[in-house]
Amino acid sequence: MTDRLTIALAQINPTVGNLPANLDKLRGVRARAAAEGADLVVATELCVSGYPPEDLVLKPDFLDAVQRGVEALAAETADGGPALLIGAPWRLDPEARAPLRGKVYNAALLLDGGEIRALRTKHHLPNYGVFDEIRVFAPGPLPGPVNFRGVRLGVMVCEDMWFPDVAECLEESGAEILVVPNGSPYESDKSDERLQLAVERVVECGLPLIYVNQVGGQDELVFDGASFVVDAGRNLKVQLPEFVEALSITRWSRGPEGWSVESGDQAPPGSGMEPVYRALMLGLRDYVTKSGFPGIVLGLSGGIDSAISAVIAADALGPERVHCVMMPSPYTSRESLDDAAELARLNGLRLDEIDIGPAMQAYEGMLRPLFDSLPPDTTEENLQSRARGITLMAISNKFGPMVLSTGNKSEMSVGYATLYGDMCGGFNVLKDVYKTTVFQLSRWRNQARPADALGADGRVIPERIITKPPSAELKPDQKDEDSLPPYPVLDDILSGLIEQEASIDAIVGRGHPRETVNRVWRLLENAEYKRRQAPPGVKITRRSFGRDRRYPIVNAFKGPG
Ligand SMILES: Nc1ncnc2c1ncn2[C@@H]1O[C@H](COP(=O)(O)OP(=O)(O)OC[C@H]2O[C@@H]([n+]3cccc(C(=O)O)c3)[C@H](O)[C@@H]2O)[C@@H](O)[C@H]1O
Numbered sequence: 001m002t003d004r005l006t007i008a009l010a011q012i013n014p015t016v017g018n019l020p021a022n023l024d025k026l027r028g029v030r031a032r033a034a035a036e037g038a039d040l041v042v043a044t045e046l047c048v049s050g051y052p053p054e055d056l057v058l059k060p061d062f063l064d065a066v067q068r069g070v071e072a073l074a075a076e077t078a079d080g081g082p083a084l085l086i087g088a089p090w091r092l093d094p095e096a097r098a099p100l101r102g103k104v105y106n107a108a109l110l111l112d113g114g115e116i117r118a119l120r121t122k123h124h125l126p127n128y129g130v131f132d133e134i135r136v137f138a139p140g141p142l143p144g145p146v147n148f149r150g151v152r153l154g155v156m157v158c159e160d161m162w163f164p165d166v167a168e169c170l171e172e173s174g175a176e177i178l179v180v181p182n183g184s185p186y187e188s189d190k191s192d193e194r195l196q197l198a199v200e201r202v203v204e205c206g207l208p209l210i211y212v213n214q215v216g217g218q219d220e221l222v223f224d225g226a227s228f229v230v231d232a233g234r235n236l237k238v239q240l241p242e243f244v245e246a247l248s249i250t251r252w253s254r255g256p257e258g259w260s261v262e263s264g265d266q267a268p269p270g271s272g273m274e275p276v277y278r279a280l281m282l283g284l285r286d287y288v289t290k291s292g293f294p295g296i297v298l299g300l301s302g303g304i305d306s307a308i309s310a311v312i313a314a315d316a317l318g319p320e321r322v323h324c325v326m327m328p329s330p331y332t333s334r335e336s337l338d339d340a341a342e343l344a345r346l347n348g349l350r351l352d353e354i355d356i357g358p359a360m361q362a363y364e365g366m367l368r369p370l371f372d373s374l375p376p377d378t379t380e381e382n383l384q385s386r387a388r389g390i391t392l393m394a395i396s397n398k399f400g401p402m403v404l405s406t407g408n409k410s411e412m413s414v415g416y417a418t419l420y421g422d423m424c425g426g427f428n429v430l431k432d433v434y435k436t437t438v439f440q441l442s443r444w445r446n447q448a449r450p451a452d453a454l455g456a457d458g459r460v461i462p463e464r465i466i467t468k469p470p471s472a473e474l475k476p477d478q479k480d481e482d483s484l485p486p487y488p489v490l491d492d493i494l495s496g497l498i499e500q501e502a503s504i505d506a507i508v509g510r511g512h513p514r515e516t517v518n519r520v521w522r523l524l525e526n527a528e529y530k531r532r533q534a535p536p537g538v539k540i541t542r543r544s545f546g547r548d549r550r551y552p553i554v555n556a557f558k559g560p561g
Pocket residue numbers: 378381382385415416417418419421422472474483529
């Protein structure tokens with residue numbers, strides 16, 4: 001009987017759909033783990049396909065390719081090296097053909113000794129928030145342990161750890177170590193929740209638990225890794241870093257009380273703005289690089305939203321891949337021109353200046369016969385914004401960088417942005433970041449620089465950009481506060497309406513005037529049509545716009561007041 005085990009935790013960053021690259025990544029970690037004498041490498045949920053693969057798993061050709069890849073990888077384990085516990089979408093009946101709905105499982109497969117030794121299927125399919133697994137997967141039965149070289153491993157896939165029944169069933173059927181491959185997306189403060197759930201399972205079963213999470217960005221989701229091991233005595237024995245790939249070797253021995261693990265890597269999670277910033281950086285980096293863009297282009301206005309977007313982009317991609325364009329109109333202040341130039345200088349970013357005055361005049365001239373003597377209004381303001389959008393898209397078309405849009409969550413909530421204007425772009429790193437958090441992130445970044453950032457050190461955002469009142473500068477002396485409540489008030493009301501789904505009465509009870517709360521609710525509901533056309537962006541909160549929060553566009557319910 002085996003009394004010692006060396007288990008490698010492979011916190012990897014797969015790319016959805018890139019099967020050859022994902023399989024090679026698994027080969028790479030296995031080779032490194034073999035050099036450390038590992039018996040087993042535990043990788044992340046659905047790491048062969050990348051997570052979440054969504055409707056890709058309904059394509060027979062995709063499943064055939066996954067199966068061929070897994071079988072080839074299994075054959076390689078005949079070399080006597082470590083076994084692999086991997087995740088892949090899987091048909092139990094390989095002959096199953098379209099329609100595949102209800103016939104595909106979210107599976108964990110143990111590859112050892114040249115073959116697929118065991119397969120377990122996810123029992124609890126998450127189907128809330130951003131998750132849609134019931135749409136594409138069939139739920140597996142409550143699992144029993146997997147026999148690995150004489151050790152009974154209790155394999156449960158991600159959501160299976162969030163309920164007591166799977167761990168209980170595994171323990172009752174003789175599991176010795178709980179092993180959890182995950183695709184658990186980042187949300188601020190979620191790492192505490194995961195650890196708490198893991199400890200609950202450990203306490204209920206009296207078994208140690210290995211938690212291995214994916215890392216990297218996938219569309220709107222970013223996975224933070226932060227894998228860990230908790231021993232049977234509830235001690236956190238191993239903690240992997242956040243937001244980077246990692247391979248951690250853990251050494252186990254069996255005693256009279258069961259399996260114990262030596263203390264290993266200890267990378268405590270960051271606090272405050274650091275993890276939020278790193279989530280944004282990784283989400284943007286992976287969106288841009290996995291999509292194959294050479295870099296990004298953005299409008300740099302001298303305001304804080306475009307400033308922090310540019311700095312995050314420089315940190316994520318390197319300053320040489322960030323192209324800034326200042327596009328002044330007659331309403332652009334000297335201050336804004338200077339602030340944009342100073343931000344570009346501090347961060348080593350390319351800055352071009354393109355005057356949109358001629359485009360404004362051209363459009364106003366073209367429309368004059370139609371508009372006749374009607375007074376100027378938001379129509380003319382929006383033309384400026386759209387002239388900027390057209391200019392940025394032209395640069396994208398000509399040179400290839402993706403347009404980064406800059407609207408923050410407060411603006412996206414109330415529709416304070418122009419369709420086909422400042423909303424135009426491929427991705428928006430601030431989409432789920434409230435304006436008050438934009439200020440906090442900017443102050444934080446001026447004092448700290450993440451170790452994996454590629455941008456400049458020191459003060460990267462001029463102080464005046466942080467302290468001046470936000471303005472769209474679309475007409476003389478315009479300030480955001482002329483149209484919206486002050487951002488601390490707006491954001492508190494919005495977080496009540498969005499994150500907490502609180503009633504108007506409850507938000508009024510927090511000290512806000514009813515009239516203001518009702519107005520914000522109406523703005524929020526009326527802007528759904530804009531959000532549906534907005535670029536995707538990194539999810540960092542419990543309730544991001546997109547899949548997390550699904551409201552009808554045509555919606556006659558305008559609230560109680
Ligand atoms: N329910 C619905 N379903 C589908 N489409 C709908 C719609 N309701 C309006 N629309 C369409 O949307 C149009 C109104 O939206 P839109 O054209 O965006 O224009 P709108 O929302 O009226 O104006 C843009 C606002 O964004 C503000 N802003 C803030 C910060 C920065 C910037 C900037 O641009 O830099 C702008 C600006 O001050 C202004 O208040 C309507 O004319 C109509 O065509």
